[in-house]
Amino acid sequence: MFINKLPSCLEAICMVVKMIIFPLIRHKSRIIVFIEEAVKLDELQSLWKFSINNVCLLSDSQFLMPGLVDTHIHASQYVYTGTALDLGLLEWLEKYTFPIESTFKDLKFAEHAYTKAVHRVVKSGTTTACYFATIHLQGTIKLCQIISDVGQRALVGKVNMDCNSPDFYQEDSTDSIQDTERFVETLLNQGNANLIPVLTPRFALTCTPKLMSALGEIAASHNLPIQSHLGESKGELDAVRSMHPGYDSYSDVYDKCGLLTSRTIMAHCIYLTEDELNLLKTRGVGVSHCPNSNTSIRSGLMDARDMLDRGIKLGLGTDVSGGYHPSMLDAMRQAIQVSNIVSFEHHEGENYKPLDYREVFRLATLGGSQVLNLEDKIGNFEVGKEFDALLVNFEALDSPFDVFERDTLEDKIQKFIFLGDDRNIEEVYVAGKNITCNNKLHCKLH
Ligand code: GUN
Ligand code: FE
Numbered sequence: 001m002f003i004n005k006l007p008s009c010l011e012a013i014c015m016v017v018k019m020i021i022f023p024l025i026r027h028k029s030r031i032i033v034f035i036e037e038a039v040k041l042d043e044l045q046s047l048w049k050f051s052i053n054n055v056c057l058l059s060d061s062q063f064l065m066p067g068l069v070d071t072h073i074h075a076s077q078y079v080y081t082g083t084a085l086d087l088g089l090l091e092w093l094e095k096y097t098f099p100i101e102s103t104f105k106d107l108k109f110a111e112h113a114y115t116k117a118v119h120r121v122v123k124s125g126t127t128t129a130c131y132f133a134t135i136h137l138q139g140t141i142k143l144c145q146i147i148s149d150v151g152q153r154a155l156v157g158k159v160n161m162d163c164n165s166p167d168f169y170q171e172d173s174t175d176s177i178q179d180t181e182r183f184v185e186t187l188l189n190q191g192n193a194n195l196i197p198v199l200t201p202r203f204a205l206t207c208t209p210k211l212m213s214a215l216g217e218i219a220a221s222h223n224l225p226i227q228s229h230l231g232e233s234k235g236e237l238d239a240v241r242s243m244h245p246g247y248d249s250y251s252d253v254y255d256k257c258g259l260l261t262s263r264t265i266m267a268h269c270i271y272l273t274e275d276e277l278n279l280l281k282t283r284g285v286g287v288s289h290c291p292n293s294n295t296s297i298r299s300g301l302m303d304a305r306d307m308l309d310r311g312i313k314l315g316l317g318t319d320v321s322g323g324y325h326p327s328m329l330d331a332m333r334q335a336i337q338v339s340n341i342v343s344f345e346h347h348e349g350e351n352y353k354p355l356d357y358r359e360v361f362r363l364a365t366l367g368g369s370q371v372l373n374l375e376d377k378i379g380n381f382e383v384g385k386e387f388d389a390l391l392v393n394f395e396a397l398d399s400p401f402d403v404f405e406r407d408t409l410e411d412k413i414q415k416f417i418f419l420g421d422d423r424n425i426e427e428v429y430v431a432g433k434n435i436t437c438n439n440k441l442h443c444k445l446h
Helices: 009-025 031-038 042-048 075-080 089-105 107-123 137-150 173-188 209-222 234-243 250-256 274-283 291-296 304-310 328-346 357-371 409-419
Strands: 062-066 068-074 126-132 153-157 195-197 226-230 264-268 286-289 313-316 389-393 425-430 433-437
Touching: 062 357, 062 409, 068 075, 068 264, 068 286, 068 313, 068 328, 068 357, 075 089, 075 107, 075 126, 089 107, 089 234, 107 126, 107 137, 107 425, 107 433, 126 425, 137 153, 137 173, 137 195, 173 195, 173 209, 209 226, 209 250, 226 250, 234 250, 250 274, 286 304, 286 357, 291 328, 304 313, 304 328, 313 328, 313 357, 328 357, 328 409, 357 409
Parallel strands: 068 126, 126 153, 153 195, 226 264, 264 286, 286 313
Antiparallel strands: 062 389, 389 425, 425 433
8 A cells, every 4th residue: 555644543544444454354254353353442433333324434445335235136037127117017027027937947047047137136236135036946946056156145035826827827826835845944954044035925916815824824933034015006906905805905915814024024015004004013024115116117106204204124125127227226326216206296395304325325234134134133334243245446447436536435425326336346245255356256156
């Protein structure tokens, strides 16, 4: 490092972190070691806690931030990301999604498509993802192997659907339950604590109450997470009402089947009644806000501020490929845009505060960890948590934005959130292990 002036106290601390402590963490898996060795000085404490939620400045151009958490993504839909956005949800499922997902029966194709998907997601800085696969057991196990080889932290679900689906993409209820049990067993026995099975009834329109109740029981018996879709589009709401007439609400269908627990992640949740919101809060359900998807397939505008005010756990999801972008930086931007639109369309003249960049940063890290019930392990740089982190360079080669001398650190972080991309993400760490360097994965597949 070239020193052309005497460093201030703060600069000296940064240098110590960069030259001594940072190399150390490459070999330590737990942040407790890293922080306890580093944080002897009060000044450094304040550095860790730097204004927006746990960012560590390493030099004028580099900083460390907690890894990004995608709370809702369909790995199988990555193949057609950025296309097929001309239809609303139910037609989109029928015309594009079900036919494409059905091709994952072919294991060779599944391996190829999942490898591309996971690599893209990891390079985008997503250290933890909550994935939907397809209904196919072997393909879903293949997805898990790919994630494991890359070293990403993930929840993975074999999709369940036993009604209202095309013949070529529907399961028999009994097979669906048996395959799910086999999937759960396989994953629980593979010895990777960073890979968690998640029960995945696709949504109330493609699952019978019998299937959903069986999945609820499997989840309860192993204390496992559950993920699904809820309150996404008006057409879907009408269809759920006519398919499940005996229930109080869409949420009540899931609740009666034992699917609303403190380990449940529900995507979208745009159109919920007061009673449903109260039910989610009472059950401790987490919500995945997917702003790109909600506007791209024109489902609607979710009021994230209202969710936060109610104290419902909230994280962000890309929802690839209803959402066209696999990066959580995009999800952060879109969450701000949607919140701005909600503020002037629905709350004009009120004292309504749209989400700002600090809040979306928090939602994409700590918020996501809460939704996935991983808050005790990841989400920020608290002592005792595992080191899932991104090394970001504002001045990386080919950076898509420029920084100027007048920019404060916070300005630079804002520029990264609004304008940055994987060219700025120089290194990705999961549980202290460096899994990408200069956008190249370290796994043997690459
Ligand atoms: N509802 C049921 N399945 C899906 C899906 O694959 N994507 C989205 N966005 N909503 C769904
Ligand atoms: Fe989805």
